[in-house]
Amino acid sequence: MKNGETTVVIDGLWGDGGKGKIGAHICHYEDYDCVVRAGTGTNAGHSTQLNAEEELRTNQLPVAGILTNFRTGKLPLLAIGSGVCVNPDVLVKEIEQLKKYKISERIIIDEKCPVIEPRHIEAESKGAAYSEGHTGSTKSGTGACRMSRVERTGLLARQVDELKCLCGNVAEILNRAYDNGEKILIEGTQGHFLSLYLSPEYPVVTSDNCTVSAFIDDVGLAWNRVDQVCMIVKSAPTRVSQGCGNLPGEISKEEILRRGIAEYGVTTGRLRRKTLQIPFDLIAEAVMINQPTYFALTFCDHVDQTFHSGCLPDHITREDLKAYPKTYANLRELEKRFGVPVKYIDYGKLFTDITVVVD
Ligand code: IMP
Numbered sequence: 001m002k003n004g005e006t007t008v009v010i011d012g013l014w015g016d017g018g019k020g021k022i023g024a025h026i027c028h029y030e031d032y033d034c035v036v037r038a039g040t041g042t043n044a045g046h047s048t049q050l051n052a053e054e055e056l057r058t059n060q061l062p063v064a065g066i067l068t069n070f071r072t073g074k075l076p077l078l079a080i081g082s083g084v085c086v087n088p089d090v091l092v093k094e095i096e097q098l099k100k101y102k103i104s105e106r107i108i109i110d111e112k113c114p115v116i117e118p119r120h121i122e123a124e125s126k127g128a129a130y131s132e133g134h135t136g137s138t139k140s141g142t143g144a145c146r147m148s149r150v151e152r153t154g155l156l157a158r159q160v161d162e163l164k165c166l167c168g169n170v171a172e173i174l175n176r177a178y179d180n181g182e183k184i185l186i187e188g189t190q191g192h193f194l195s196l197y198l199s200p201e202y203p204v205v206t207s208d209n210c211t212v213s214a215f216i217d218d219v220g221l222a223w224n225r226v227d228q229v230c231m232i233v234k235s236a237p238t239r240v241s242q243g244c245g246n247l248p249g250e251i252s253k254e255e256i257l258r259r260g261i262a263e264y265g266v267t268t269g270r271l272r273r274k275t276l277q278i279p280f281d282l283i284a285e286a287v288m289i290n291q292p293t294y295f296a297l298t299f300c301d302h303v304d305q306t307f308h309s310g311c312l313p314d315h316i317t318r319e320d321l322k323a324y325p326k327t328y329a330n331l332r333e334l335e336k337r338f339g340v341p342v343k344y345i346d347y348g349k350l351f352t353d354i355t356v357v358v359d
């Protein structure tokens with residue numbers, strides 16, 4: 001019997017690198033059967049700008065599986081793994097907003113998912129541990145929900161009326177799908193250096209690890225069923241609030257605005273702090289722990305400002321990328337230092353502003 005194929009998408013730094021967009025691109029152009037969201041909960045916002053009018057933006061659903069496959073027109077199965085905290089209001093709202101993509105007909109929530117209750121959101125809105133200066137939390141209730149789970153006092157998805165009809169056993173579905181030769185994409189959230197137990201930056205971290213191993217654990221897929229790991233490397237890395245973690249080479253707010261490269265959090269709307277340098281020594285640690293099989297180099301237009309939307313063909317050679325010196329230098333450094341190819345270059349706001357590196 002033919003084995004399946006699993007791709008895990010993760011971010012090598014602090015998140016907001018475009019996992020949703022790259023994942024959506026992979027699923028749209030390759031033939032994926034199941035797309036599953038891993039990660040902590042609704043704290044992470046994933047988005048992709050389809051065109052001038054339409055942006056797909058979620059905090060709960062896996063954004064990568066919303067679109068149809070461009071060749072077959074197929075809509076993949078969508079799932080949320082049992083390690084992911086679910087906010088029923090957020091989920092129901094997203095399913096409704098994305099009605100035209102028939103989400104309700106193809107989404108399965110693991111029946112054991114922890115449920116974010118109003119008391120969790122309230123606890124985070126008041127708790128000192130969740131202040132701007134301490135962890136920079138998004139206050140989505142995710143961390144407090146995980147605490148209830150650890151205390152074994154929290155609700156599970158199967159106990160909530162709005163969720164019951166969407167519940168299933170995601171681990172079983174995925175492992176069976178793999179045995180049946182299907183393709184699975186695991187959409188991780190946040191970034192390696194927000195990992196609770198592995199990041200040196202505690203307490204400016206989230207409420208679980210953000211690694212490949214953590215993500216396959218979140219969805220219950222066996223370790224030997226991971227085939228590809230796509231690591232996102234953001235050319236212009238960002239971090240949240242002032243005082244929340246070091247950002248080597250950080251530029252001023254004025255410079256961010258002057259260059260027109262401001263970014264605001266999908267969940268919180270806060271202006272991100274930013275640098276124009278990739279911290280390669282940190283990437284080395286993320287590579288060691290997550291073993292990517294390829295990189296996606298994103299936000300290249302923020303460092304090479306001669307890129308403009310639609311300026312590149314669907315495929316590009318390394319030679320042709322020399323016209324974009326900072327991007328070419330980043331690509332060379334990643335490939336030389338880690339022996340891992342850069343497969344995707346993201347160079348603009350739109351979903352279509354991604355090119356595949358060939359030769
Ligand atoms: P929490 O998980 O919302 O409590 O946030 C803990 C830390 O992770 C804070 O520094 C957040 O800013 C950061 N964080 C959580 N989700 C994201 C994300 O999607 N992108 C970037 N940072 C995040």
Ligand code: MG
Nearest residue numbers: 083208214218
């Ligand atoms: Mg977990």
